[in-house]
Amino acid sequence: MYTANFRYSRPKTLAEAEALFHAGVDAKYLAGGQTLIPTMKARLAAPSDLIDLSRLPGLSFMREESNALIIGAGTCHADVAASPVVKKAIPALADLAGGIGDTAVRHRGTLGGSVANNDPAADYPAALIALGATVKTTRRVILAEDFFTGMFATALEPSEIVTEVSFPTPSRAAYVKFRNPASRYAMVGVFVAKRTDGVRVAITGAGHSVFRVPEMEAALAKNFTPAAIAGIAISSDGLNGDLFGSAEYRAHLVTVMAKRAVAAALV
Amino acid sequence: MTALSIIVNGAKVDAEIEDRTLLVHFLREHLRLTGAHVGCDTSQCGACVVHVDGRPMKSCTMFAVQADGSDIVTIEGLAKGGLHPVQAAFQEHHGLQCGFCTPGMVMTAVDLLRRNPDPDETEIRHALEGNICRCTGYLNIIKAIRAVATPGAAPPPG
Ligand SMILES: Cc1cc2nc3c(=O)[nH]c(=O)nc-3n(C[C@H](O)[C@H](O)[C@H](O)COP(=O)(O)OP(=O)(O)OC[C@H]3O[C@@H](n4cnc5c(N)ncnc54)[C@H](O)[C@@H]3O)c2cc1C
Numbered sequence: 001m002y003t004a005n006f007r008y009s010r011p012k013t014l015a016e017a018e019a020l021f022h023a024g025v026d027a028k029y030l031a032g033g034q035t036l037i038p039t040m041k042a043r044l045a046a047p048s049d050l051i052d053l054s055r056l057p058g059l060s061f062m063r064e065e066s067n068a069l070i071i072g073a074g075t076c077h078a079d080v081a082a083s084p085v086v087k088k089a090i091p092a093l094a095d096l097a098g099g100i101g102d103t104a105v106r107h108r109g110t111l112g113g114s115v116a117n118n119d120p121a122a123d124y125p126a127a128l129i130a131l132g133a134t135v136k137t138t139r140r141v142i143l144a145e146d147f148f149t150g151m152f153a154t155a156l157e158p159s160e161i162v163t164e165v166s167f168p169t170p171s172r173a174a175y176v177k178f179r180n181p182a183s184r185y186a187m188v189g190v191f192v193a194k195r196t197d198g199v200r201v202a203i204t205g206a207g208h209s210v211f212r213v214p215e216m217e218a219a220l221a222k223n224f225t226p227a228a229i230a231g232i233a234i235s236s237d238g239l240n241g242d243l244f245g246s247a248e249y250r251a252h253l254v255t256v257m258a259k260r261a262v263a264a265a266l267v
Numbered sequence: 268m269t270a271l272s273i274i275v276n277g278a279k280v281d282a283e284i285e286d287r288t289l290l291v292h293f294l295r296e297h298l299r300l301t302g303a304h305v306g307c308d309t310s311q312c313g314a315c316v317v318h319v320d321g322r323p324m325k326s327c328t329m330f331a332v333q334a335d336g337s338d339i340v341t342i343e344g345l346a347k348g349g350l351h352p353v354q355a356a357f358q359e360h361h362g363l364q365c366g367f368c369t370p371g372m373v374m375t376a377v378d379l380l381r382r383n384p385d386p387d388e389t390e391i392r393h394a395l396e397g398n399i400c401r402c403t404g405y406l407n408i409i410k411a412i413r414a415v416a417t418p419g420a421a422p423p424p425g
Pocket residue numbers: 028029030031032033034035036037038053073074099100101102105108109110111112113114116117119121122123124156160161162163183184185186310311
């Protein structure tokens with residue numbers, strides 16, 4: 001299967017990448033290609049220029065800094081999953097990365113590509129929102145809350161490049177997902193994080209984009225146990241319904257998976 | 268067209284290719300290495316898995332130009348003098364029927380055993396999630412991989 005024709009370039013610096021982007025008619029950045037290439041093969045996208053970020057130096061790293069874990073946008077999911085630094089600072093994040101797609105996808109897909117794509121069923125957006133992460137780009141620093149703006153939509157300007165994400169370390173956290181058994185994307189994924197300033201519950205897979213559940217957060221701030229949220233049901237209004245599950249089913253799964261996430265965070 | 272210089276199964280390859288050439292097509296159609304299969308073309312099945320710089324990747328979900336400068340090993344590059352131990356185990360334990368998924372299964376299994384020399388059944392199943400087999404029901408594939416595991420061995424550091 002062939003994609004439409006495009007012009008390929010591999011810049012050596014971020015500045016060169018942005019310049020190439022501006023020079024193209026309908027340019028796109030290419031990172032791990034694990035979303036973009038299938039989309040191009042299905043001819044749902046046909047960019048004129050592909051600007052390959054995957055070999056840009058300095059974008060693949062993980063390091064701990066004062067109460068935060070910083071991960072470079074070019075870091076692949078497999079490296080996050082296997083990293084001793086991540087496992088020590090935020091084990092829930094290593095678990096999340098280790099559950100994305102499959103082995104081969106994890107060796108090529110990147111954090112930056114995942115957040116820039118903001119698939120409604122992607123895993124990373126839940127972690128960014130629950131942990132109160134910030135996204136650093138070639139131009140600015142954006143709070144996760146302001147970054148994910150809707151279905152496949154973000155606050156990024158067309159040529160702006162995500163360079164790293166900073167995740168504040170929580171006191172407890174866990175991510176659990178009910179996977180679609182065929183695609184392994186989240187039917188519903190819940191990231192729970194207990195932080196010094198309260199608790200956050202972020203849901204992916206259920207809605208058009210990642211969202212929080214304030215009622216659960218308030219209940220868990222008082223009593224961080226699965227029982228505290230067992231009686232909290234969310235409305236199915238606006239949730240995703242498809243051949244794999246109705247909106248009502250996904251609403252039900254949110255409570256089930258949130259309880260499991262809290263239980264996992266307590267282990 | 269873009270110039271490409273890679274190492275495939277130990278041999279240097281230089282070529283001039285269309286930018287949109289997928290790595291799997293380059294391997295199969297330009298180099299006539301037809302071991303990596305195209306099973307789905309939607310990035311789901313894993314029949315096309317090869318190792319790029321020591322990492323398993325779906326060669327249908329990567330442009331050949333992206334591999335410029337890389338060291339690639341395909342199923343054809345595994346056997347040295349005789350079958351690779353994982354290939355021999357698949358044969359011994361009947362880990363294949365039609366064989367279509369086998370190149371990808373073996374490449375993924377070789378990578379798993381390199382990172383985790385003693386995987387249990389759960390770990391093997393997790394590692395093979397991106398490799399679909401329509402024939403075997405997976406049990407004999409898992410048996411084959413267990414048979415080449417090194418009991419008690421710890422994963423390499425890093
Ligand atoms: C079989 C399969 C299963 C999968 N399962 C899951 C799953 O369970 N959970 C999950 O979350 N994901 C899943 N994915 C998606 C995977 O995680 C992708 O790796 C990820 O969504 C995109 O990352 P990428 O590096 O491959 O980006 P690409 O595909 O290269 O790019 C995606 C988009 O982001 C843009 N982009 C990339 N990098 C940057 C950057 N640094 N700055 C700005 N824009 C950028 C590109 O221009 C493009 O529009 C799956 C993919 C496959 C093929």
